[in-house]
Amino acid sequence: MNSIDMHCDVLYKMQVNKGSLDFKDSNQLEVNLKRLKEGKVKVQAFAIFIEPSLPSDQQFAAVLEQIAFYQNDVLGKHPEVKQIKKWSDIHELKENEIGSFLTLEGVSSIGNDMDKLEYLLDAGILSVGLTWNPANLAADGVGEPRGGGLTTFGFEIVKRLNERKVFTDVSHLSVQGFWDVMKHAQYPIATHSNVLSLCSHVRNLNDDQIKAMVERDAMIHVIFNPTFTIEDGENNLVTIADLIPHVERLVELGAVNNIGFGSDFDGISTYIEGLSHAGETQNFIQALLERFTEEEVQGFASKNFLNHLPK
Numbered sequence: 001m002n003s004i005d006m007h008c009d010v011l012y013k014m015q016v017n018k019g020s021l022d023f024k025d026s027n028q029l030e031v032n033l034k035r036l037k038e039g040k041v042k043v044q045a046f047a048i049f050i051e052p053s054l055p056s057d058q059q060f061a062a063v064l065e066q067i068a069f070y071q072n073d074v075l076g077k078h079p080e081v082k083q084i085k086k087w088s089d090i091h092e093l094k095e096n097e098i099g100s101f102l103t104l105e106g107v108s109s110i111g112n113d114m115d116k117l118e119y120l121l122d123a124g125i126l127s128v129g130l131t132w133n134p135a136n137l138a139a140d141g142v143g144e145p146r147g148g149g150l151t152t153f154g155f156e157i158v159k160r161l162n163e164r165k166v167f168t169d170v171s172h173l174s175v176q177g178f179w180d181v182m183k184h185a186q187y188p189i190a191t192h193s194n195v196l197s198l199c200s201h202v203r204n205l206n207d208d209q210i211k212a213m214v215e216r217d218a219m220i221h222v223i224f225n226p227t228f229t230i231e232d233g234e235n236n237l238v239t240i241a242d243l244i245p246h247v248e249r250l251v252e253l254g255a256v257n258n259i260g261f262g263s264d265f266d267g268i269s270t271y272i273e274g275l276s277h278a279g280e281t282q283n284f285i286q287a288l289l290e291r292f293t294e295e296e297v298q299g300f301a302s303k304n305f306l307n308h309l310p311k
Contacts, residue, residue, distance in 0.1 A: 003045040005265075014069045039281030047191075050062050052132060060111075094164045107130055128157070142174055159257070170188055189220075190219070193222075199228055225268045244288070247259060
């Protein structure tokens with residue numbers, strides 16, 4: 001069963017390793033071409049993530065460098081990997097092709113310059129999270145203790161994303177920021193979050209947030225990260241059986257048609273047993289098939305996302 005993954009940090013890892021990792025089959029990359037094929041991942045989102053500690057005047061150049069890795073080392077060397085620059089491109093993929101697209105994990109790199117955002121959208125970014133965990137000029141992230149929402153600049157960004165039919169990602173936003181996005185974004189999405197009532201990680205969504213996403217018919221992509229799955233997941237064995245209850249709870253809250261996958265591979269340091277890289281994606285799908293119907297699992301794996309593409 002083919003799947004779609006809404007989040008990985010391959011480009012950041014390639015940048016940190018100064019281009020020494022081969023996207024074709026490097027074992028240091030949890031998402032590489034070989035593993036995407038093994039796991040039957042048909043479409044992979046590639047996040048652009050910049051460390052908040054990087055001086056602000058160097059951040060946009062770092063973004064451009066990650067885009068260059070994507071264009072040269074992913075697309076340029078592997079013609080079977082196709083860039084999706086507009087949503088209709090997904091439907092043009094051939095059987096032997098893997099779709100890919102860029103996302104932006106936080107807008108710190110653009111400062112307060114909307115022209116930089118326009119440049120990135122023109123480069124093919126199709127989902128934008130306003131923040132990573134700290135605050136920036138657009139909004140507060142979950143790690144900002146004051147817990148503020150969107151700024152005037154943040155609302156301006158959301159307005160532009162609406163106009164460009166680009167997703168606004170809530171996965172790293174403060175709670176108030178989440179509600180601001182839900183009020184103003186036409187295309188809200190959670191690209192990699194689990195259920196707060198099952199694991200108290202600050203990045204997980206509470207039941208009210210999940211219900212609001214369902215009411216807006218927005219996608220929620222479960223993350224394959226032990227620390228988001230069980231309490232103290234970093235220090236305990238976490239299995240796929242521990243991740244299934246997050247899907248069950250989302251279904252209980254009405255999200256059966258709004259669930260997808262957002263692995264966070266290459267951005268995590270501990271792993272769910274049997275789900276440690278893209279090549280093991282089918283292990284999760286098989287476990288889901290033991291609990292849900294084939295139609296429901298096909299929805300979780302890819303069809304729900306395809307049914308929610310901005311039009």
